[in-house]
Amino acid sequence: MHPSEPVLRGSGDKPTSPSLLANPLDFISEDHLRERQVCAGIDGLTMADTLDRQAATSVLRFLNEELTVHLRDEAEDLFPLLARRCTEEDAIEGAIDRIRAEQDEAMRLLPQVRAMLASCLDTGAGLSAEDRAVLSRFAGHVRRHLVAENAILLPIARARLTRADLRTLSKHMRSRRGLSDFAETTDAE
Numbered sequence: 001m002h003p004s005e006p007v008l009r010g011s012g013d014k015p016t017s018p019s020l021l022a023n024p025l026d027f028i029s030e031d032h033l034r035e036r037q038v039c040a041g042i043d044g045l046t047m048a049d050t051l052d053r054q055a056a057t058s059v060l061r062f063l064n065e066e067l068t069v070h071l072r073d074e075a076e077d078l079f080p081l082l083a084r085r086c087t088e089e090d091a092i093e094g095a096i097d098r099i100r101a102e103q104d105e106a107m108r109l110l111p112q113v114r115a116m117l118a119s120c121l122d123t124g125a126g127l128s129a130e131d132r133a134v135l136s137r138f139a140g141h142v143r144r145h146l147v148a149e150n151a152i153l154l155p156i157a158r159a160r161l162t163r164a165d166l167r168t169l170s171k172h173m174r175s176r177r178g179l180s181d182f183a184e185t186t187d188a189e
């Protein structure tokens with residue numbers, strides 16, 4: 001592939017392709033597209049009269065298999081790398097604090113969201129008004145998280161992280177997904 005060739009973007013309908021892990025910031029950006037699609041799916045669930053089982057199943061699968069790993073990529077690797085590389089004029093700490101607060105709120109609601117979707121799928125019951133309100137709040141936190149990260153953190157990360165940082169990030173993200181590290185690349189620092 002030509003180095004300047006843009007990476008093909010998915011629609012966010014499926015889990016982000018592991019082939020993007022070689023470019024971890026692209027992977028995270030693609031994960032945000034995926035989160036946006038899932039939030040639209042959650043909006044659909046909150047507005048529908050009857051439960052769309054297929055939509056509820058794909059939201060639940062995303063919550064169980066993808067979201068927590070994404071949040072760990074950021075909390076355990078991306079944010080510490082950014083904190084290390086950014087200068088005072090980047091004024092990034094406040095942004096990271098706000099993004100963490102949105103993540104914390106989403107994580108606080110996550111067990112409840114999972115349980116209510118699993119229960120509706122098990123019993124065939126519909127979502128209560130209270131369930132719908134919790135789902136909406138959850139989607140709001142996830143959306144604010146990804147919008148702030150796309151607007152503030154990812155552009156700064158692209159400017160500030162070194163190639164060694166990106167390799168470390170890629171390695172940790174692969175390991176978190178049970179994938180072996182890429183073979184050592186030949187590119188020099």
Ligand SMILES: [Fe+2]
Nearest residue numbers: 074145146149
């Ligand atoms: Fe994120």
